[in-house]
Amino acid sequence: MPIDVDETQRRKEIAQATLAVAARDGARAITIRAVAKELGGSTAMVTNYVPTRMALISNAVRAAESRWRTELEDRVAGLSGKERLRSTVEWYLSSEPEDLLLRALWVEMLSTAHTDPAGVDRREAHESRQEFQDAAAAAGVPDAELAADVLSLLTHGYFVATVEEPGYWTPERAGRVARAVVDALAGDAPAPGRSQPTGKPA
């Protein structure tokens, strides 16, 4: 059943208002009341669509993920094999200014996981792992599930590291890691004797 267009539009506006509150006052300041004020309406205007504070945060994160999927699809369109894997990993290990804000929201969501495990949205973790597995398999990586686990930890680590030490994780540093890991994963795939320029075992 298709979702009501008005609801889709309203959830999108709520996501934008949530990001605006976080950008101005920090992710901790996100509340139903603050988002309602940002929208210039009543709290019911928010809670009719997004009922809790945690749902506000995951609504904003989901809206961004939907834009990210489109961006990633555009980026890897026409690429295959190792180039697709490389491009996927490089894209994950990069940061637009808005990404940093979204990662702050993600960390805020995780900071409640210990006491409210059900409030954590794990769909992005699943979906990105599936993307890694598909890209690794397409690149001929022998154990694509293991590769997806490695890449999942690596990208999660990058997201949280850019929150912890934004100055250290320059684009150059992250790009170097992305290239090295893709080479290690996919470099061995065609033949084990990779020291041979022909790619054939001796």
Next chain:
Amino acid sequence: MPIDVDETQRRKEIAQATLAVAARDGARAITIRAVAKELGGSTAMVTNYVPTRMALISNAVRAAESRWRTELEDRVAGLSGKERLRSTVEWYLSSEPEDLLLRALWVEMLSTAHTDPAGVDRREAHESRQEFQDAAAAAGVPDAELAADVLSLLTHGYFVATVEEPGYWTPERAGRVARAVVDALAGDAPAPGRSQPTGKPA
């Protein structure tokens, strides 16, 4: 100048009380008042040693780190080369029950990074990166700094992934990742023709 013994002891007690509050009510519930109550004393008894909520959290994390360093040193004592690197990475990609609580505190600390960057304690990130670099160099990894960056993201990712999806990241799964990454980093180090059983290039 040596730190006053009473202060060291008091900070340790405050760390224990902070963990007790977090274990019972979640990391979000950590406050000067809650920790003072846990200790059965006044808030001044806490603030004389640890002045802010963020300092409470980093005090508890630091106390645990000091225990971790001892544990890791015991574990790698007598090991060298690749075995030391493997043991280090396997130790980082494992979880004791208390670790999960500490990671929740760490995520709580990071959730304030966006609005209070100075409140984030980054010493553990620096120290673990240095450990990785030393272990990688000792294992003969050609670019030990790059290896340390890879391992830093991987272990940060593991810490946050065990908060996000504790059920998915079983010891077996994490151990598989640790072995694969160490093999990829150190396996090539002695000689490029690693498909040869003799380890010598053809």
